Amino acid sequence: MAFTRRRMLAGAAAATTVAAPAVAQQSGEVRWRLASSFPKSLPILFNAAENLARRVDQLTKGRFKIQVFAAGEIVGGLQVLDAVGAGTIECGHSATFYYTGKDKALAFDTGLPFGLNSRQHIAWMMQGGGLELLRPLFARFGIVQFPLGNTGCQMGGWFRKEINGVADLSGLKMRIPGIGGEILSRMGVVPQTIAAGDIYSALERGTIDAVEWVGPADDERLGFQKVARYYYSPGWWDCGPQISLYINDKAWAALPDDFKAAIETASAESTMLMLAQYDTQNMAALRRLVGAGVQLRSFPRDVMEAAFKAADAYYREEAARNAEFRRIYEPWTRFRDEIQQWFRIAELNYDVFAHTQKR
Amino acid sequence: MAFTRRRMLAGAAAATTVAAPAVAQQSGEVRWRLASSFPKSLPILFNAAENLARRVDQLTKGRFKIQVFAAGEIVGGLQVLDAVGAGTIECGHSATFYYTGKDKALAFDTGLPFGLNSRQHIAWMMQGGGLELLRPLFARFGIVQFPLGNTGCQMGGWFRKEINGVADLSGLKMRIPGIGGEILSRMGVVPQTIAAGDIYSALERGTIDAVEWVGPADDERLGFQKVARYYYSPGWWDCGPQISLYINDKAWAALPDDFKAAIETASAESTMLMLAQYDTQNMAALRRLVGAGVQLRSFPRDVMEAAFKAADAYYREEAARNAEFRRIYEPWTRFRDEIQQWFRIAELNYDVFAHTQKR
Numbered sequence: 230m231a232f233t234r235r236r237m238l239a240g241a242a243a244a245t246t247v248a249a250p251a252v253a254q255q256s257g258e259v260r261w262r263l264a265s266s267f268p269k270s271l272p273i274l275f276n277a278a279e280n281l282a283r284r285v286d287q288l289t290k291g292r293f294k295i296q297v298f299a300a301g302e303i304v305g306g307l308q309v310l311d312a313v314g315a316g317t318i319e320c321g322h323s324a325t326f327y328y329t330g331k332d333k334a335l336a337f338d339t340g341l342p343f344g345l346n347s348r349q350h351i352a353w354m355m356q357g358g359g360l361e362l363l364r365p366l367f368a369r370f371g372i373v374q375f376p377l378g379n380t381g382c383q384m385g386g387w388f389r390k391e392i393n394g395v396a397d398l399s400g401l402k403m404r405i406p407g408i409g410g411e412i413l414s415r416m417g418v419v420p421q422t423i424a425a426g427d428i429y430s431a432l433e434r435g436t437i438d439a440v441e442w443v444g445p446a447d448d449e450r451l452g453f454q455k456v457a458r459y460y461y462s463p464g465w466w467d468c469g470p471q472i473s474l475y476i477n478d479k480a481w482a483a484l485p486d487d488f489k490a491a492i493e494t495a496s497a498e499s500t501m502l503m504l505a506q507y508d509t510q511n512m513a514a515l516r517r518l519v520g521a522g523v524q525l526r527s528f529p530r531d532v533m534e535a536a537f538k539a540a541d542a543y544y545r546e547e548a549a550r551n552a553e554f555r556r557i558y559e560p561w562t563r564f565r566d567e568i569q570q571w572f573r574i575a576e577l578n579y580d581v582f583a584h585t586q587k588r
Numbered sequence: 589m590a591f592t593r594r595r596m597l598a599g600a601a602a603a604t605t606v607a608a609p610a611v612a613q614q615s616g617e618v619r620w621r622l623a624s625s626f627p628k629s630l631p632i633l634f635n636a637a638e639n640l641a642r643r644v645d646q647l648t649k650g651r652f653k654i655q656v657f658a659a660g661e662i663v664g665g666l667q668v669l670d671a672v673g674a675g676t677i678e679c680g681h682s683a684t685f686y687y688t689g690k691d692k693a694l695a696f697d698t699g700l701p702f703g704l705n706s707r708q709h710i711a712w713m714m715q716g717g718g719l720e721l722l723r724p725l726f727a728r729f730g731i732v733q734f735p736l737g738n739t740g741c742q743m744g745g746w747f748r749k750e751i752n753g754v755a756d757l758s759g760l761k762m763r764i765p766g767i768g769g770e771i772l773s774r775m776g777v778v779p780q781t782i783a784a785g786d787i788y789s790a791l792e793r794g795t796i797d798a799v800e801w802v803g804p805a806d807d808e809r810l811g812f813q814k815v816a817r818y819y820y821s822p823g824w825w826d827c828g829p830q831i832s833l834y835i836n837d838k839a840w841a842a843l844p845d846d847f848k849a850a851i852e853t854a855s856a857e858s859t860m861l862m863l864a865q866y867d868t869q870n871m872a873a874l875r876r877l878v879g880a881g882v883q884l885r886s887f888p889r890d891v892m893e894a895a896f897k898a899a900d901a902y903y904r905e906e907a908a909r910n911a912e913f914r915r916i917y918e919p920w921t922r923f924r925d926e927i928q929q930w931f932r933i934a935e936l937n938y939d940v941f942a943h944t945q946k947r
Contacts, residue, residue: 290846346935346938352864352868355864381934382935382938462933463933464934464938465942487649493857494856501860504707509716509926512929513926541947568871570871572943575822578741578822580936583827584931586702586896
């Protein structure tokens with residue numbers, strides 16, 4: 230997913246000319262602005278920041294107000310991390326894997342291909358040391374970060390032709406950003422970066438052969454079902470991706486303790502809410518898509534296995550050359566192995582049985 | 589699970605003699621007492637209420653304080669719902685399936701055997717109409733309830749002998765309360781209700797043959813590994829059980845909006861935290877148990893299938909005779925079928941692959 234490239238580009242220029250934020254801090258009041266990387270047309274993603282703002286308002290009896298701006302309104306969608314770090318705005322809502330060009334280690338904040346599922350990622354952040362491991366990395370950018378949403382496992386995207394094996398990926402032009410795209414490029418895919426508003430027509434014209442986005446609830450709005458017949462799962466590169474709240478470190482340090490507590494608890498609640506929204510809305514959207522003729526497919530086993538091997542090789546290479554990636558990768562790997570071992574015993578054991586019974 | 593029967597019984601008499609709570613409400617301050625159904629010796633469960641209290645204190649700058657009492661200190665562990673409903677105390681922390689003697693429909697608040705997993709249950713509560721469906725039921729008891737914790741899928745418990753098929757359940761004396769016990773009784777098990785402090789010796793003496801509790805992190809503390817060799821999974825009767833916060837409805841109505849918001853957001857955060865604690869602590873505990881000689885087993889397929897059928901029959905019968913159960917069962921069933929269908933497509937598809945790869 231990388232939802233808002235057109236708006237991101239449109240907003241990039243604006244970001245540099247934004248004035249210092251108007252902050253009314255009389256009588257203990259705080260006014261912040263939040264720049265989202267997401268457009269209002271993707272409401273589950275966009276509303277997570279609004280849910281945060283509404284709760285913080287309630288919790289502080291209106292003494293702490295956060296005004297939420299959609300991608301491109303005051304900051305370009307891909308400039309959110311820079312704008313928050315520079316203090317142009319106090320906070321932002323974004324997906325950290327947009328910024329792996331700065332340091333690949335940032336990907337751990339979102340989650341890695343073939344990494345933790347959503348529940349495991351939340352456990353890592355809250356109790357597995359994830360937040361603490363990531364804090365020094367974000368500190369380099371002048372940011373304190375918190376989880377603010379999770380989409381659950383995404384879909385593998387829209388394909389104009391069936392994928393029956395790794396060979397079918399050769400030369401396939403697919404719109405997929407980030408590390409997922411880098412891994413697929415090792416399997417023959419030619420990853421494309423295309424502005425959001427141009428993807429539909431690129432797919433329609435055959436300029437590209439495939440596109441990954443989020444899942445049924447979001448994808449349906451973009452209309453890909455009209456120009457690509459095959460909808461693949463699972464989105465192994467976005468298997469439990471976190472969306473994050475960035476706060477400028479000086480703005481954070483200046484907050485009173487009760488306002489800090491408001492941010493932390495409201496972010497946790499908003500994270501649960503986003504996941505619950507995707508979990509309850511995806512199936513109905515998928516049923517409509519299938520009703521409109523979409524063919525649902527799972528990636529073939531050999532594609533999954535080749536991608537898994539390519540991902541592991543990628544991580545080992547990155548860890549060898551990037552000390553910051555290695556610093557997080559090693560404890561993350563131990564955590565992943567440990568929690569997956571537990572999930573195999575009870576959680577997944579139950580889930581597999583319960584989900585394969587005929588009622 | 590039903591952790592505290594001895595304390596519950598010990599506290600039952602005390603509950604009736606507790607004086608009206610000392611509430612200091614000068615200058616907008618609120619002081620509440622919370623009765624837990626859990627002992628301090630089960631810290632992940634017990635601390636969820638303390639995490640709530642600490643956050644509410646922070647969020648309100650000390651104007652709203654909740655004092656947490658362990659099971660039996662002021663109210664017996666199984667009297668929490670009654671004590672909150674009667675207004676003897678303002679709030680409590682308990683597992684609602686303790687109270688299915690009042691109405692079987694209360695079981696939906698915790699979760700049913702072969703029902704939703706933890707993430708699906710949270711989705712049902714937050715976005716699937718669960719909380720709204722349950723509110724009228726709790727209103728009959730004078731209570732407004734919120735999720736305040738979830739254990740994740742539990743273990744199937746400790747057995748002195750191996751279970752190789754349904755026939756091995758015949759006449760088996762097992763400490764298991766609630767609907768799970770009723771379902772197992774249809775398969776030949778003789779469910780037992782035994783005070784927590786007496787379970788260990790009952791198992792050691794062979795008065796009972798098996799016991800279910802929670803999972804490795806909690807079970808290890810109770811020492812069952814010393815008197816039962818086989819540890820089974822999964823705990824299909826507690827496949828994603830919610831722990832709940834009960835608030836007396838008059839006490840709730842009297843709260844200012846910012847205090848209500850503090851309760852709601854802090855409960856959500858504490859729910860995530862409990863799940864994250866179990867998810868990160870269970871494997872290390874299980875490894876220690878296996879190191880001490882415990883034999884890990886999965887229930888045989890025919891046991892799982894017979895239990896699944898028995899559970900479905902139980903629900904249909906209960907829905908036929910109990911209008912309140914039916915009122916919730918029907919939309920719950922639709923939600924379960926819908927969300928399980930979605931999980932099969934992306935979430936579980938990914939999980940099964942990721943958890944079966946050799947790294």
